[in-house]
Amino acid sequence: MAAPPRATQQITLEITIAEPLQFLLARDRRLPTFEQTIYRQASLKDVIESLGVPHTEIGRLRVNGHEVGFDHRVADGETIHVEALATPRNVLQPSMLRPVPLTELRFLVDVNVARLGKLLRLVGCDTFYDPDLSDTELARLAAAQGRVLLTRDRALLRHGCIDYGHLVRAEKPRTQLREVVRLFGLREQLRPFSRCMHCNAALQRVSKSTILDQLQPLTIRYYNDFMQCSGCGKIYWEGSHQQGLEDLLTEALW
Template sequence: MTTATFRFYARLNEFLPAERRGQAFSCSCARAATTKHMIEALGVPHTEVALVLINGQPAGFQRSIENGDRIVVYPKFERLDISTLAPLQPLPNGRPRFVADAHLGGLARLLRLAGFDTLYDNGYEDAAMAELANREGRVLLTRDRALLMHRVVTHGCYVYALKPAIQLKELYDRLDLAAHARPFSLCMSCNAPLRAVDKQTVFERLPPRVQERHERFLTCDCCARIYWEGSHWQDMRALLDSMNVSD
C-alpha cells in the first residue's frame, strides 16, 4: 500500500473534512494512483488547483504517487506568486467567457450586465454543460464540486458565495475581471449584443414616464428588450463600480 502526506492551502481546505483542514495528513493511495485522482478522491476539484509540489518540486496531474511522497496543493486565484512556474491549467486567452450551472442564474445575469459572454439554461445537463465549456473554451461556473471533477472539464471555477452580487465580486477578484469588463454591452436576458436605438423607433413601446424623461436607449435584436438609464440602470452601475473597489 502506498502512503503519502498531503497539505492543502487557503480555500482548498473548505473542500476537506474539518479534521484535515490547515494541516498535513497522511493518506493511503491506490496502487498507481495519479496526483489528480487522489486530489479529487480527497474532495478537491482539479479545476481549483493551480500548483502541486511533490517533495518540493512542481508536478503535473498525471504524476503517479509513490510511497512517502509529500504533496502540497495550492489553489487558483489566490495571492500566490507562481509566475516562475507553469500553472497546471491557465485560463483561456482573451476575455473570459462562461457557462453557468442551473443554480447560478442570478450570477449569469450580472456577468452579462458587466459584458461577459455567459451561457445559462436551467435545463442544461451536467455532461452537456461540461462538454460545452470545454468545446468553446469557456470557464464552467458551479457550486457543485462533482461537476468540476467531470473528466472533460478543463477550465472551471467553484463559486463559494451564495448571493449573486457577492458571487460577482468573488469572480472579479479571483479572475481579475475588471480589466475585461464592458458594462451594458450584452442583454441580461439572452446574452446577445446590445445596440443604440433612436428614441422614435421605440417610442410607442415605452412607458409614459420613460417617454418624457429619457432620451438614450439600447435594444437587443434577439429578444427586443429595451434598456434605458432609469433607477434600475443606476443601481446596476453602482454595483459594477463597487466591483473595482478593493476590500
C-alpha cells in the same frame, strides 16, 4: 491453475494542501500536512479530488519538489504539495496544469448561480446560461466553447474535460459578483449596459424614432437614449434596469 490474487498495493502519501483550499477538506484533514493511504493505482488528480478539492481549484502540484501534471501516477512514499491558483487568475496564459489557455475570458454559469450570471451580463461579461443543460452537457460546453464554468457544485467541477472553472464561495449574488470580479481581475474591464441580461447578446444604440411602437407613453415622455439587444430585440434605457446598478457596481468594485 488460476494465478494467485495480486497483493493489494498500499500507497502512502504525505500531502500538504495550501491554506486557501483547506476548507474543502473533511474536518479531520484540515491540517498543514497529513498522511493519506490508498490501495489502488491512481492519478494525482483523482487522489486530490477524492479529498474534496476539485482540480479546477488547483494552481500547481509538486511531487517530491518537482512540478507535475494532473495525470501523475502516485507512488508509495511521495511527498505532495497542492497549491491554490494565484489571484488574479490568468486564464489566457498556459501553465503546467492547463497547457491550453483560453482565447478570451468568458463564463458559463450553473443553475445554482443563475443570478450571478445575470449580474455578470449586466456588467458586460459574456456569460452563457441554460437551465436545461445537464451537468455533463455543461462541462462539455464549457470545454468546447472555452468558457470558465462557475458553480457552487463541487462534483460538477470534477468532470475531467473542464480545464477552467471556479467553485463560487459566496452565497449572495452580489457578493458572488464581487468574488468573481476580484478573482479574475475584472475591475478595469467592466462595461455596464453593453450586454443583454436575458440572452447575453450585445446591446446596440438605437434611435428612439424606430422603436416608438414598442415603448410605453411615460417612457417615450421621459427617456431619449435607448439600446436594443442584437439577439432578442429587448429594449433598454437609462431607467429600465439602472435602478441599483450603481450600488451594484460600487459593491462589486469595493
